[in-house]
Amino acid sequence: MVKDRPSRLRPLTLRLLTGPAHALYYVIMNFVNNFDLNGGLFVIDAAIMILAYAHDHPQSYQVRQVPYQNVASILLDDQVIFPQQQIFFPPNRLRVIRLPEHFSFDNPDISAWLLSLLPDLGEDVEAPSSDQMWLTTSHLTKAKQLLIEVSFE
Numbered sequence: 001m002v003k004d005r006p007s008r009l010r011p012l013t014l015r016l017l018t019g020p021a022h023a024l025y026y027v028i029m030n031f032v033n034n035f036d037l038n039g040g041l042f043v044i045d046a047a048i049m050i051l052a053y054a055h056d057h058p059q060s061y062q063v064r065q066v067p068y069q070n071v072a073s074i075l076l077d078d079q080v081i082f083p084q085q086q087i088f089f090p091p092n093r094l095r096v097i098r099l100p101e102h103f104s105f106d107n108p109d110i111s112a113w114l115l116s117l118l119p120d121l122g123e124d125v126e127a128p129s130s131d132q133m134w135l136t137t138s139h140l141t142k143a144k145q146l147l148i149e150v151s152f153e
Helices: 009-016 020-033 043-056 108-116
Strands: 061-063 071-077 095-099 133-140 145-152
Touching (some): 043 095, 043 133, 108 145
Antiparallel strands (some): 071 145, 095 133, 133 145
């Protein structure tokens, strides 16, 4: 196992990178963080596949009521199989993935569906934005269900 560089070096690196160099660093780090070297599958592509499956198979999930106004939550039977399921649905642990900013533009039907799963908002509550979305997944082993939550920040 290769040890990581001391954290005190990272701020210096970020301070030196400005303009196009900083943008390139961001793109590279986003690529590295969203790529699983074990299976060669982009994490974002797999996340979209999971959401598309639930969207296209409404009989396969149950809407889970949560007390948060910015979270859509559903449960799938754990008999549904996804590629690299142990990575995306760790047993009794949460896996959180930030969806790209262009997700709602590229997937308008899925975004609209997710927004429709949100609890009814009062008149004084600001409507959530689909600009920043986070996907949280887990395998709830005792319940034999897969948890899928999307939060709108």
